[in-house]
Amino acid sequence: MYGKWQVPAATVTASRTKGEKASEVERVYRTLREWLIHAKLRPGDFLSEAQLAEQCRTSRTPIREACSRLAQDRWLSLIRRKGYLVTPVSVRDVVELYEYRKLLECFTAEKVAQSASHEQIGGLKVILGPESDPEENVAATLAANERFHLRLAELATNQRVIDQLALSLRHVRRLDTLCTQTVPGWIGHGDIMSAIEAHKPARARQAMAVHIDLSRDKMIKLFST
Numbered sequence: 001m002y003g004k005w006q007v008p009a010a011t012v013t014a015s016r017t018k019g020e021k022a023s024e025v026e027r028v029y030r031t032l033r034e035w036l037i038h039a040k041l042r043p044g045d046f047l048s049e050a051q052l053a054e055q056c057r058t059s060r061t062p063i064r065e066a067c068s069r070l071a072q073d074r075w076l077s078l079i080r081r082k083g084y085l086v087t088p089v090s091v092r093d094v095v096e097l098y099e100y101r102k103l104l105e106c107f108t109a110e111k112v113a114q115s116a117s118h119e120q121i122g123g124l125k126v127i128l129g130p131e132s133d134p135e136e137n138v139a140a141t142l143a144a145n146e147r148f149h150l151r152l153a154e155l156a157t158n159q160r161v162i163d164q165l166a167l168s169l170r171h172v173r174r175l176d177t178l179c180t181q182t183v184p185g186w187i188g189h190g191d192i193m194s195a196i197e198a199h200k201p202a203r204a205r206q207a208m209a210v211h212i213d214l215s216r217d218k219m220i221k222l223f224s225t
Contacts, residue, residue, distance in 0.1 A: 098216035113204035
């Protein structure tokens with residue numbers, strides 16, 4: 001008979017095993033997602049469970065569960081009995097993604113311009129530092145871009161917007177990585193920052209709309225060829 005506070009050994013073992021399995025799935029999921037974001041796994045690539053298991057140094061079960069999650073996030077497409085396809089990027093995908101970004105980010109730019117403190121504006125400028133530094137590498141600039149847009153959402157203090165934008169920005173980061181490898185030039189954030197610093201909400205909203213439209217058009221140029 002077990003004491004009042006004693007848990008059966010089998011229960012402890014099962015709980016630990018379940019937790020270890022969940023942890024391994026999460027590790028594989030995050031690893032594969034990073035490879036997708038940084039275009040190490042490129043649109044159109046075919047992936048087999050055996051290949052991924054070897055690359056991630058794990059078994060097929062965590063691969064299968066992680067890939068199922070990535071398919072739900074629209075990174076992968078399941079090819080029944082064969083493996084997975086890194087979902088190709090179409091012009092329609094680009095247009096839909098940037099339309100959605102526009103809805104979320106015009107809101108965040110406008111709201112931040114209404115209430116941003118001097119310290120918060122200073123923090124945004126620091127985040128954008130890499131994009132004006134000619135010595136900075138592309139990876140740092142892309143990371144700063146993602147952080148800037150997500151920071152605006154955080155300052156807008158709407159958790160639903162933060163969650164949805166975080167997912168969208170991972171896809172944007174992947175597109176930016178592919179784009180900077182092919183199409184030269186960078187679309188900066190100067191007009192957005194100027195409007196926020198001046199506390200001009202309508203101007204900030206418009207500047208963000210223009211920024212996203214220019215980014216969208218650049219991606220369309222890349223993926224329509």
